[in-house]
Amino acid sequence: MVELNIEAEGLRILAELTLAMVLFADAASADRARIRDQPEVMKRLLLIGLPFTVLLGFVVAWALFPGLGLIELGLIAATLAPTDAALGKPVVTNPGVPGSIREALNFESGLNDGICVPIVVLLVTLGMGTEIEGTTAAHALRVVAEELGIGLGTGIAISLTASVLLRFALTERWVGEDWHGVTVVAIAVACFMVAQALGGSGFVACFAGGLAFTMPHGDKHALLRGAEGVGGALALVTWVVFGAGVVWQMSDRITGATILYAALSLTLIRMLPVYLSLADCSLSSADKLFVGWFGPRGLASIVFGIILLDAELAGADTVLATIVCTVLLSVMAHGVTANPLVQAFSLRWKDQR
Numbered sequence: 001m002v003e004l005n006i007e008a009e010g011l012r013i014l015a016e017l018t019l020a021m022v023l024f025a026d027a028a029s030a031d032r033a034r035i036r037d038q039p040e041v042m043k044r045l046l047l048i049g050l051p052f053t054v055l056l057g058f059v060v061a062w063a064l065f066p067g068l069g070l071i072e073l074g075l076i077a078a079t080l081a082p083t084d085a086a087l088g089k090p091v092v093t094n095p096g097v098p099g100s101i102r103e104a105l106n107f108e109s110g111l112n113d114g115i116c117v118p119i120v121v122l123l124v125t126l127g128m129g130t131e132i133e134g135t136t137a138a139h140a141l142r143v144v145a146e147e148l149g150i151g152l153g154t155g156i157a158i159s160l161t162a163s164v165l166l167r168f169a170l171t172e173r174w175v176g177e178d179w180h181g182v183t184v185v186a187i188a189v190a191c192f193m194v195a196q197a198l199g200g201s202g203f204v205a206c207f208a209g210g211l212a213f214t215m216p217h218g219d220k221h222a223l224l225r226g227a228e229g230v231g232g233a234l235a236l237v238t239w240v241v242f243g244a245g246v247v248w249q250m251s252d253r254i255t256g257a258t259i260l261y262a263a264l265s266l267t268l269i270r271m272l273p274v275y276l277s278l279a280d281c282s283l284s285s286a287d288k289l290f291v292g293w294f295g296p297r298g299l300a301s302i303v304f305g306i307i308l309l310d311a312e313l314a315g316a317d318t319v320l321a322t323i324v325c326t327v328l329l330s331v332m333a334h335g336v337t338a339n340p341l342v343q344a345f346s347l348r349w350k351d352q353r
Helices: 008-029 032-036 040-064 070-079 099-131 137-171 177-197 202-212 217-253 256-266 268-277 285-293 299-309 316-352
Strands: none
Touching: 008 099, 008 177, 008 202, 008 217, 008 299, 040 070, 040 099, 040 256, 040 268, 070 099, 070 299, 070 316, 099 137, 099 202, 099 285, 099 299, 137 177, 137 202, 137 217, 177 202, 177 217, 217 299, 217 316, 256 268, 256 316, 268 285, 285 316, 299 316
């Protein structure tokens, strides 16, 4: 019903702004001390489950899409590895779900997109460097190292400096309450733009800047509300643009292989690594399967896919069609099963208590 005549450049700008704001807000919301002290289940999901998911996704993509190059296969795996807490909200906010499971799913979805950013940046840079500019793989790797290094250094430097200045300004009451939310939005934008201007990755800068953003707990929560609101608004716009400007454009490119990969991405590719990564944890087998199933794909995958529209990579249509198919299937499958599965499992959890 909605027809959007938006060029690839406009889609890319929207996608970059959305991901930059979400990365900064998610990273800044994560308590660094709490990250170090997280229960074993949370660390395993990120440090073992996520890399294994990317690796298994690559292997399955290699089997289903023999015509794609290694870079495109890696992009399919990396763009569909991050999960979306917003789509899993019926689970992560339901008090009937044990707190350890809710926190694990929420913590994982808040940080796995930032961890996947360097992988996507690496693959896109390698793809553009070898196919468009004709440069050697060594040169492409050097460019990637520069992007990651400059992005990391820029994000940390800007965020730490801004944190010191902002704490002083708040102490002196130079910043009115109406402007609290604007300050964090400005810091996130500054991290992204300065890093990009210096030749680094703005996404890495935003994620690193969010982790480096230090404020007293009460002030930090109030300041982040503005950035989270802007990120949420941009995310909603991105969803609309995705549906009206990308889904139908890719609908005729969806094949049996893309549908099969989408189904496997939500089941085997996600659930097996999660189950194995939690092998020695105290969770029951049923609980491990529950955690593995509730890994919905959403905003991060969409934004990565939109960015690929402007990358001019060989096989990009197949990659994007697979992303579209997987996200749509996730919206339906996880949306339909969330409440029934929580109700079914709640009886077991009550007995365990």
